[in-house]
Amino acid sequence: MQDILIISGTRPEIIKLAPLYHCLRNSGWARPHWLHTGQHGEMARQMLGCFDIHPDISLERSGDGLCEFSTSCRGLLDRVMADTAWSLVMVQGDTESTFLGALSGFHHHIPVAHIEAGLRTYDLERPFPEEGLRQMISRIASFHFAPTERAAQALREEAIPRDRISVTGNTVIDAQQWAVQRYGIKRDIRGRGYLLVTAHRRENWGSDLREICYAIADVANHHPELQVLFPVHLNPTVSKPVHAILGGLTNVCLCPPLDYLQMQQALIDAWLVLTDSGGLQEEAPTFGVPLLVLRTETERPEAIEAGCARLAGTRRTTIVNQVEALWSDSYAYSAMAHAGNPFGDGTASVRVVDRLRDALAGNERKREAI
Numbered sequence: 310m311q312d313i314l315i316i317s318g319t320r321p322e323i324i325k326l327a328p329l330y331h332c333l334r335n336s337g338w339a340r341p342h343w344l345h346t347g348q349h350g351e352m353a354r355q356m357l358g359c360f361d362i363h364p365d366i367s368l369e370r371s372g373d374g375l376c377e378f379s380t381s382c383r384g385l386l387d388r389v390m391a392d393t394a395w396s397l398v399m400v401q402g403d404t405e406s407t408f409l410g411a412l413s414g415f416h417h418h419i420p421v422a423h424i425e426a427g428l429r430t431y432d433l434e435r436p437f438p439e440e441g442l443r444q445m446i447s448r449i450a451s452f453h454f455a456p457t458e459r460a461a462q463a464l465r466e467e468a469i470p471r472d473r474i475s476v477t478g479n480t481v482i483d484a485q486q487w488a489v490q491r492y493g494i495k496r497d498i499r500g501r502g503y504l505l506v507t508a509h510r511r512e513n514w515g516s517d518l519r520e521i522c523y524a525i526a527d528v529a530n531h532h533p534e535l536q537v538l539f540p541v542h543l544n545p546t547v548s549k550p551v552h553a554i555l556g557g558l559t560n561v562c563l564c565p566p567l568d569y570l571q572m573q574q575a576l577i578d579a580w581l582v583l584t585d586s587g588g589l590q591e592e593a594p595t596f597g598v599p600l601l602v603l604r605t606e607t608e609r610p611e612a613i614e615a616g617c618a619r620l621a622g623t624r625r626t627t628i629v630n631q632v633e634a635l636w637s638d639s640y641a642y643s644a645m646a647h648a649g650n651p652f653g654d655g656t657a658s659v660r661v662v663d664r665l666r667d668a669l670a671g672n673e674r675k676r677e678a679i
């Protein structure tokens with residue numbers, strides 16, 4: 310049996326690693342161990358519960374700031390790496406926990422598998438710090454699981470050996486399909502549905518987030534019949550301005566973060582999604598819900614090219630104009646709704662696990678032959 314250490318830190322990592330954990334558990338050749346770094350607390354607990362995951366190792370988070378968390382987490386991870394003869398460390402995406410997990414594995418000569426590899430904007434400031442973190446992980450990972458052909462191409466152009474890159478689709482779709490099937494999620498709303506909003510990205514903090522909120526207020530005031538649903542991130546840097554600007558509007562519902570199933574229900578019931586989230590850009594097209602990206606760039610241009618999403622930026626008037634355009638142009642709306650999902654078919658985890666079995670079982674055979 311191969312002992313595989315799966316490292317999560319934030320809400321989206323748990324969602325995207327959960328299908329891999331269950332797939333590895335059922336594989337017959339691997340023993341997955343789940344480690345949670347504690348980077349997210351409450352939002353992570355929600356997700357772990359939803360996917361029936363009980364971490365084998367939970368690290369204690371110290372400090373509110375990223376630097377303090379990072380320094381202490383690195384030391385704790387080091388001990389975990391030294392404790393067991395891990396066959397592999399698995400990390401996902403581009404968070405501080407992802408990077409720390411990869412770096413710790415690398416220092417201990419443990420091969421690192423990077424899930425969702427190859428996403429790029431090539432602007433180290435946007436998204437910050439994620440773009441820098443994911444580029445650094447690509448330098449030290451042994452297995453690069455790219456969600457799309459475009460991501461794989463980016464890795465090849467950075468001279469990552471071709472035989473180390475696999476195109477798998479994004480495991481977020483596996484999670485979504487599992488939830489839809491297991492819980493029978495289906496559209497449950499009459500009429501157009503909600504305007505569903507989320508915003509949390511660090512590079513939008515401050516004036517951009519305020520502009521976004523004023524744009525939502527304009528839309529809500531102009532369309533009193535439209536219900537706006539805005540699950541607000543727990544970080545006070547986000548929640549304070551959101552409540553200050555949108556708190557008094559009767560058709561705007563500001564609620565705490567939804568658990569994963571509630572979020573999928575909200576998504577399928579939405580008319581339109583406005584978000585700076587990466588995961589929602591990947592999920593909304595599954596339900597045929599058009600999406601406006603509240604950023605000036607995206608590492609997921611596949612959604613724009615496929616036609617299921619548009620870049621709306623963070624300026625008040627541009628956002629309002631884009632929402633109004635879709636409100637009044639049912640042809641354009643319908644084209645976006647029917648564009649399909651370019652991010653996967655729900656079998657990414659199986660592809661990852663098959664590739665790892667071939668690679669790691671090969672190592673086992675080599676060890677036996679020595």
Ligand SMILES: CC(=O)N[C@@H]1[C@@H](OP(=O)(O)OP(=O)(O)OC[C@H]2O[C@@H](n3ccc(=O)[nH]c3=O)[C@H](O)[C@@H]2O)O[C@H](CO)[C@@H](O)[C@@H]1O
Nearest residue numbers: 321401402403404436439540566567568569572586587588
């Ligand atoms: C730069 C960048 O784009 N980086 C991304 C970032 O993640 P993100 O931007 O996608 O983060 P969020 O928006 O927090 O999460 C989204 C997920 O959470 C669910 N959700 C949301 C609100 C809620 O109230 N309830 C929920 O259940 C939602 O359905 C979705 O599945 O880090 C990931 C990890 O490394 C990366 O993969 C990913 O590239």
